[in-house]
Structure formats: C-alpha cells, structure tokens
Amino acid sequence: MEAALIILVAVLVLVAVTAGFVVATRRRRGPELEPPLVDDGRRGRAGATTLEPPPVDVDEADVGVEEVAPPAPEPEVVAPPRPTFRERLAKARSTFSGYVGSILTRRSIDQETWEDLEEALIRADVGVGPATELLDSVRERVRSEGLTDGEQLVGAVKAEMKERLAVADRSLHHREGAANVWLFVGVNGVGKTTTIGKVAKREAEVGRSIVMAAGDTFRAAAAEQLGTWAERAGADLVRGAEGADPSSIIYDAIERAAARDADLVLADTAGRLHTKTNLMDELRKVKRVAGKPPGTVTETLLVLDATTGQNGLQQARQFTDAVEVTGVVLTKLDGSAKGGIVFAIQSDLGIPVKLVGLGETADDLVPFDPDEFVDALFSE
C-alpha cells in the first residue's frame, strides 16, 4: 500500500506536468495548432469525414467509406435472396415490448408526452444526449407541421430518425481481382468469431471463395471455434499457435488467398477493450499489415452487441480512431435489447450499421434496414 501511494504521487506529478505542458502549449499556440497528425494522414481524412454533415443525396452516399476503399473501388451490393430484416425480426417481434403505447393514444401533446417519448428513447439505449437533440428537431417539426396528437408525434419521431439513418452506404465493399480483407474488430464477447462464420456462409453462397484468418490468438480455443464455422462454410482456415502474432497469421491468410485466387479473407481478431492502448496498437499493426500487397482491406467492421449501453459510442470512437471502422455489425438484436446506441454512433461518428444479427444461424445475419430498425425501436 505504501508503495502504491508513492506511485500514485509519481503518477500525479507526471500527469500534472504533462497535462500542464499540453494546456500551456495549446494556449500559446492558439487554436490553429491542433495536435499534429501522427500517422500517414489517413486520420486527417477520417476526422474530416466525421465533422462533415452527412451528405444529403443518397446517390452520393459512398463518401463515408471512400477513404478505405482503394482508389477506384467498385462497390458491389451483396444482396443474395435471403430472409429480410423484416421477416427475421417478425419472429422476434412479440418480444419487443412497446414503449410508446400510451403515447399513441394521446389526444394532445403535453409535457408528459414529451417525457414519455424521451423515456422510450432512453430505454432503447439511444442515450440522453442524442435523444434530447432528436426531440428538439421533432419539436420543430411538430410546430411547423402543426401536429396535435400522440400518433402523429410518434410518426414524426420515426420519420426524423429514419431520415438521419437513411443517408449511408451500407454495402459491403469488395474489389474484384484483389485479395480483399474484411477485418472484424470489437470488444470481448460481442460475437466477432460467430459473425465471421455467418458472413463466410453468406459470401460462400454467392459464390465467393473464402479464407478465414484466425487472428484471435489470445482467447482459448478461438481458432477451434472459427474452424467449426470454416467447415460449415467450406472455407479455408489459416491459424497459428496460441499467442502468435495476429498480423502474421492474417498476412499468411492473405498470401494463401492470393495464391489460390480466393476472393475474400475474413480476418478475426481477439476481443479487446478499447481502453487498452497496447492492444489497440496491436490492432493498428494488424490493419497496416493486412493492407500490404497483395492484400487490400475493403471493410473494417466493428462488431457491437445490441445490449451495449452508452459505452458503445466510446468503443466506436476508439476503434475508428485506431483502424477507421467502415461499418458496424449489430449482433444479438433478437434479444430484448434494442441497440439504440447505433443511432448515436451513426449520427455522431457517421459510421453506418451494415449487418444485423437476429439469431443463431447463418441465415440470421441480415443487411441492416434503418426503417425496420426504427419501427422495432417503437414497436408494440
């Protein structure tokens, strides 16, 4: 304990000096001297994308992912015939208890109505900040459109949310003639390995040959788990020893894919909390190595558990800061959680949800549909 206290003082001092230094130099240098961009400038572009208001034209919607795609990407929408979000969700529908039932029957819109609406959004994990901001816009709508009852109000909220979620490119990018790498990242236990298994099956069904890279060398038996999925999907599996360098395993998988003319490398990574700097650095390296020829990373997908609360935004922020996340896979949405945090993630960071997990089987991974998602958020 004594040593701990001494250490604490040392840390305090260090923090104080460093922070003081930072504050002092920032003050001195003025606002135009933001912290310099440390890496190759990609961060700068990512930053710019985040700051831009979302583009309004749906046709222009691939702006958000352009910095990851190679110079001349040919975005290809992967849409094989499969259960839609709506069909799949209908199965779980009975479980979505309605949060807005009482609002729908209201004849007028009073303070209580607004509070109930806010509560509904918070219960869905949208978050207080985004909910408040959303409701401010809805208030504007209510005024300008002269809405008077509860049903119209809920309609306006849905419309507003759908509008905000609408503008995004949700396709999974794939460049023909290259060793495409889709990198799956996220915190522990969100379902990265399972998601890869399901994605492999999807992609195999549309005729793509797949190599899986067992980049999770930390969790016990993660490679075995992925191996089971590889068998199911008829994919190749490249794995290394436990504790091996994930970058090298993923690079091996890319080389194998290139040698066999495989279309796609699905790269698993170990779950890591976004607060662990060393592990996030490791992930940066994984991405860097995966992008080396012949590999080209066309998707970096953040896998997010639908039960995640407000911490999800922090996760998305840190992961995108490290590896420029191009999309979110929202898993376990068939439970009672509504996954409202993705609303904040898209509106704050401009990262769209691309896939949604609605059950245990491979068919239960479906493209995200914002309209269905919003309806489910308020469904009875």
Next chain:
Amino acid sequence: MFDALSDRFDGIFKRLRGRGRLSEADVDEVLREIRLALLEADVNFKVVRSLVGRIRERCVGAELHEALNPAQQVVDIVHQELIAILGGDTIRITFAPRPPTVVLLAGLQGSGKTTNAAKLARWFKQQGRNPLLVGADLQRPAAIEQLRTLGRQVDVPVVSKDLTSIGGEGGDPVEVARLGIDEARRLGRDVVIVDTAGRLSIDAELMDQVRRIAEVTEPHYTFLVVDAMTGQDAVTTAENFHATLALDGVILTKLDGDARGGAALSVKEVVGKPIAFASTGEKLGDFDLFHPDRLAGRILGMGDVLTLIDRAKEAFEEEEAEAAAAKLMEGQFTFEDFLEQMQQVKKMGPLGNLIGMIPGMPKELRNTEIDEGELGRVEAIIKSMTPQERRQPDLIDGSRRLRIADGSGTSTSEVNALLQQFREMQKMMKRFGGTMPTAKTNANVNAKAKAKAKAKKAKKGGRVTPKGGPVTAGAKTELKLPGLK
C-alpha cells in the same frame, strides 16, 4: 469524457452563493443533472427515477442548510444512496455441509461465462478448495475446448460431454451437468462450477433448459454473469433469469474498460441480489469479490483511486518507484527520473483515462484530451537534452533551448513550457516533502524511501483510506496539482 457530477453542479451552486439554501427550483435543476449523470452511466431509467426521488427528499430536507460546500454535500448524498443500493458488504461464500458446493453460471452470450468459470475456479482454489469445472455449453463451437484450456491454466480438472456416450455435435447439457455432479462426488471435489451456454432471456426453450440444469444440479449459488457495458436492457435480462433460476448474485465482467457499470447497480436494485464478484482484466487472476464503494464512485465519475492504485501496482517496479518518489520528495527528481516514470505510466493505459480516475482533478484538465502524440513530444524534448541537462535543468540557456527544440522538432516556447512545469512541480514537491517529519539523515536510499513512504501514508490518510476502504469524498477536492493554477 464525462464531467464529474460535482462539476455539473458548479454553475447551479455558484448562483446560490450567499443564500445558503436550496430552493425547490434549485433542487430540481440539481436533480436533473443527477438524473442525466446516472442515465449516461447506464443506470436503468426506472432505478434512476426512484433514486432521484430519494435524493430529492434528502436534499429538500434540512441536511443542506448549514452546508459549507453544498455541491460536495449533494454528491455525498448521491454517493451514499448508490452505496446503499449496491449493498455495503461483499458477499460471503459459505460451503455446503455435504460437498460438493455447486455453483451455476448463466447469462447472455458473450458476457464472459466460460472465462469467469475458470477465474472462479482459480479463486476457489486459492480458498483452499478443490473445484471441478463442468462444461455444459454444448452449443457454441469449441466452448468446451476453451474451458479445457482455461482449466489447464488454472490447474483445475474439466469434465464435459466425455461423461456421456454421445459423440460428435449435440448432446444434452442437462445430462452433462447431472453427470458432472456425480463425477465430482466420485473424485472428491468439493466445489463444482457449471458453465452453461449463453442464452437470451426471452428464449423460452433455452431458459427452460437452464432451469432443468438447475433442477438436476441443485446449485448452492446461481450467478448471473453480466457485462459491465450493458445498457438499459440489463434489468430485463436479470429479471427474466431471476424468475427462472432464483439468482444468488451477479458476476460483473469487463470492468477494466471505461464503462461506468450503471447496469450492475440496476440489477442489484431490481433483483435485490448482490454483486458477488467482479472481473477486472483479461488475466485469470483479475477477479475478486466485489467492492460496492468503488463502483459507486465510478458511476458518479468521481474518480477511482483504488483502481488506479491497482493498475499502478501492476505497471510499476516497486523498488524503482520508491526510489523515484523519495527523490521527488527531496526535490532531487530529475528529467531522467521523469522519463523513467513516464514509461511506467504509459503501461497503465491512456493518460486521459488515468486523469479521469484521479479525484479532484481540475475540470479544464479532465476535459483535455491528451493524445499519445503529445506525450511523445514531451518525451522527445527530454530525450534531446544532454544527460547533464536532464539532471540540472537550470543549465539550459537560450542556445541550449534552441538546440533542444531543434533536436526534438518542437519550438523553444514548448521547451520553455515543459521546463516551467517541471520547475514548479519540483518546488511544490520540495515543500511537500519538507513538511515530512522523517529524518533526512538516513544514508540508505532504500530505507529512506521506506520512511518516506510511511510519512506519505500518514499524510495522505485523509484521501485514501490505507486499508482499501472507501474514499472519503469530502477530502477529494483538496488535491492540488502543481503548475496548473
């Protein structure tokens, strides 16, 4: 990062100055902020509502009238209420008179059941027990292999489907669990930990399955494994599991991230069962009985000194740190020591997170995002100094400054800023050290460090209760940092 709750109140209480008591409207405003803070920490909204109600009663009452620092008092009230909900005591595990003691783990997919089964086994082993792990998760591919590997790491035997005659995929987890208990009796293991498959609480079929597992194993403890990052849904999940299994407690996992863990509070409030264990890291040893007071502070964003200390213990070489601290107290701390400490502190995670854990950090500082690049600049400046300059920064004159700036790719004003900060810190620490009653004559540096440590402990008693007890909130604001005013 989020502001600490007390900062949110600052504005409100500033207006109060001179009046000394809260009007109804003031209380409302304060409560709104409390509500917001709790919701941002993922405390369930129903729990927030009842909690805010209780806090209102206490705030409106006489308690604040004589308040010297009303903001702090309100925070204290909230803190107390949170601890009251979380349950003041840690759980006491008792063992069945007729072994084995059966522990059943259940939860959603990905909450950490398998990992924590192994951690729990390790914990029981440390209590001098002989646990057996039963892998009843026959659903997730390779779950059993994972448990076996972890079992080897903690040196605890694992049994699973090998007890049955069924090969290949599939198998009945209920049967496996039943046979697992028999096996424990046969082997004379006195604790059995049953790991089950992850399941959604609304999946009637699987919930029925886990109910049957509970029936055949008759667990003495049934724990729900809950991810600290869970949002509002935690309560629904916990209620459903509790209705099916009659929970005895919760194991809170992934507390090593920056999630505030409000979900845990909600679960405790709604289900009424304590949080028994908390998992705070990826290593199998990062697991212990739960300390309610730590989480309360964390939910409020009040800083978490104890966790900070825990992390520091991991990152630092004790001897080195003591020596450095001793130098520090005597004003002999050089840039070289600073550089060394910096390497250690880096191991503890992003500086921004650390700052968040230190209570009483000035607001402007807490909101400063310090990225690694900036840390790197400080490092570069120091590394561009000659060894002598590092030991005697006073040597650094105009031309040396220019050289250092050029060498480190910074400007002379930045070098100046760092020197300035460093000097002020030294002065401050010297004054601090000078007030210590310990003898400075001791020749042995190490012994001196020890002595200083004791003095330090005495001095700091008000801030950190040495025995790992609660952090006294009242003392938090007095932490003054050098060079930041």
